[in-house]
Amino acid sequence: MAERTTSDEVMSRSELATYLSELSHRFEDSEDGVDVPVxxxxxxxxxxxxxxxxxxxVERSSRLRGNRETVTVTMSWKPES
Structure with missing residues (x-):
């Protein structure tokens, strides 16, 4: 069974940079696993x-909706037993 936790929010560039930096540190510093804030x-x-x-x-341009750019980063792994 798969469990999904999702959060959609709007952040400033600075807030996004802080979130990604903190997430990076969580991956780097943790010995047992990683706690991901969602x-x-x-x-x-x-x-x-x-x-x-x-x-x-993905870079899209549309006359009606204007330009839109999307970056998706997907990380996956098998947890150690």
């Missing part, structure tokens, strides 16, 4: 030395 909740994930990373960038 909205008003924290999700505890298992530890793995290797992480698969996929980065997807």
């Amino acid at each position: 909205g008003n909740k924290t999700v505890s994930l298992g530890r793995s030395d290797d992480v698969s990373v996929s980065v997807d960038v």
Whole structure:
């Protein structure tokens, strides 16, 4: 069974930089796993030395809606037993 926790919010560039920096430190500093803040909740994930990373960038231009750019970063791993 899969559990999904999602949060959509608007942040300033500075707030986003702080969030990503703190998330980076959590991955780097944790010995057992990583606690990921998602909205008003924290999700505890298992530890793995290797992480698969996929980065997807989409640039769209539309006369009606204007330009839109999206960056999606997906990280996945199998937690160590």
